[in-house]
Amino acid sequence: MTDFKSQEFRHALGAFTTGVTIVTTCDADGEPVGVTANSFNSVSLDPPLVLWSIAKTARSLGAFAHSGHWTVHVLSAEQEGLSDRFARRGEDKFAGLETETGSNGCPLLTGCAARFQCRTSFEYDGGDHLILVGEVVAFDREDKAPLVFHGGRYALATRKGGESPAADEPHSFSEDFLGYLVGRAHYQFLGALRGELEEQGLTDPEFFALSTLLQRGTQSQAALDELMRHSGFLPQFSPLTRLAARHLLEAQTVEGAPGYALTASGRAVVVRLVAVAKAREADLVEKLGQWDARVLKNLLKQMIALTDNGTVKVWHPQDGRAA
Template sequence: MTMAANPDAIAFRGALGAFATGVTIVTTRDGTGADCGFTANSFNSVSLDPPMVLWSLARTSQNMEAFRGASHFAVHILAADQEALSNGFAKRGADKFAGVEVERGEGDLPLLTGCTARFQCRTAYQYEGGDHIIFVGEVIAFDHEDRAPLLFHGGRYAMAARRAATLTACDPGAQRTGSFGEDFLGYLLGRAHFQLYGRMRDSLTEHDLDATDHFILSVLGINDGRTAAEIDGVIGYTGAHISSDRITSLAARDIVRTDPADRLWLTETGRRTLVELAAAAKAAEEDALGAFDENETALLKHLLKHVIRSTDPGLPDPWAAPETP
C-alpha cells in the first residue's frame, strides 16, 4: 500500500468514505432566535463520565456564526427512513424547517421527531481543526428509540443489517465441479418462495383454489377489468397460464364475472376471498420475517427488487392500468 505524503483532497475524501458512519442533523437557535441546523456525519462520542459528544463544522458553513455563539445544540441520529429529512437539511439556503415537525428542548432547542436518538448538549468547548471547527458538548438530556439507523458509506446512503451468527455459507470446496450449492441464488430464492407459499396452502385449499387461481385474483385485485390475455401476460413468468376452463370454473363459483368485452372482474365474493387470502399471505410473511428487524426486512426487499429489475425480460407491469377497450 502506497501512502501519499500530501494526499489530493478528493482522493482523501474518497478514502475517508470507506468508513461507514451514521447520519446526524445538528440544530440550534441563532442570535435572533431563529432555528438553524444542518446534516453532518462527523459525530462521535468523547466521554461517558461526564457524558460528552463532538462534531465538526466547516469554516465556510453558513451556520458557523449561529453555532459559534450558541450555548446549546442538539444532535439527532437519523433513522433509516429519514433520508429525505437528511437531504433537506443538507441544502444550502433552504428553509430547512419548513413542514418539519419540531419539539422544544433545553433553551428552546429545536428537536426533530422520529430519530433513532437525540442528544441535547451544552456547548463545552470549541477547537480549531484545520478547515473545520470542532464542537464538544456536554450531554444534559437524551432519548433513544429502537429504530434502525441511516448510514452513509462511499458517498451514498446505506442501510444497516445485523449479521446472523448462526448462518454460514456452504464450503465451496465441498461442491462438486458444475454442481449447484446451497449458496446458489436460484436455489435460495426458489426454496424461500415455495416454503413461504406453502404457509398459504391451507387457506387456498379452504377456498378450493390453487396457486394459479390466486395469481389471477391478485392481478385483478391490483387492477380489475383485464382480458385473459392481459392476465396471462402478467402471470406467464410463473409457468402458469389462464385457460377458458379456469375462467368458467371461477365464474361458476361467483368469484369472477366477464363483461361483453370479455374482460374479467372480481365479484363481491371474489373480493372477499382475495382479502382472506391476503390476510393469510401477510401472516405467512410476518411469521417468516419474525426474526428480522425493521431494517433487515427493508434491506431484504430492496435487494430482491434489484434482482427482479436486473433479470426482468420485459414483463408487463401488473400495477399498470388495463387498456381501455
C-alpha cells in the same frame, strides 16, 4: 502539505461507515438552523460528551459557533429525504416541518432513532472544520432502523446472521446459489398457504390472478395478462376462464375491452388467503426484526428490478422502485 489527491483521500475516508445525523440550533435572530452531518461521534460517558465537526464554509457555521447549544438527531432509515434536505445550502430547511423545542432551546425533529440535546463544552480548530464538543443535557431514543452512510451513499444496516450455514463453493448450483435461496425461501414462506389453496381447489396462478384483482380492482384481460406475465404462468395456464366458470370472477367490459372483476365469493376467498399470507409475513418479520425485514425487502426489490425484462411494476408507485 500533502502529496496525495484529495479525491482519493475522500474515497478512503468513505470506507468508514457511519450513521447520519442532523444537527440543529438557532441563529442570533432565534431562527432555526440545521445541517446534515456524519462526523458525529461519542466521546465520553462521564461526563456525557459527544462531538461533531462543521465545515468553515457552511452558512450555519456562525450560528453553531455562537449559540452555545445544539441538538443531534440520529436519523432513521426512513429519513433519507430529510438528510438530503438539510444537506442543501440556502433553502428554508424547516419549511413545512413539524418541530418541537427542546429543553436547550434548539429545534427538535421527530421520527429519529435518537436525539441528543447538548450544551457546547469545547470548540477546537480542525483544519477546514470547526470541531464542537458538547455535553449531553437530555436524550431520547426510539427503536428504529438507522440510516447508514458508506462510500458516499446511503445504506441500510443489517445484523450478521452468525448461525447461517457457511457459503460453499462460490459457483456451485446448490445451497449458496441465489436462485435456490430465493426459490426455497418462496416455497417455505408460502407453505402455510398451500393447504388453504388445496382446500379451495386453487392453483398458484389462480391465487395470483385473484390477489392481483383484489389489489388492483377490475382489470381488462390484457392488463391482467401484463400484470401476471412476470410469473411465467402465461399463456399456457391462463387461470381466468376457469375462475370465471367457478363464479369467483365475472366477465366485465373495461373501457370497451373484455375484462374481469372479482365476484363476492371470489373476494371472500382471496381476502381469507391474503390474511393467511399477511399473518405469515407478520410472523417472519417478528422473527427477523423490523430492521432486517426492511433490508430483505430492499434487496428483493433490487433483485426484481435487476432481473425485470420490461414487465410492469407489481407494487404501487409510492412504494418506490428499487434504486
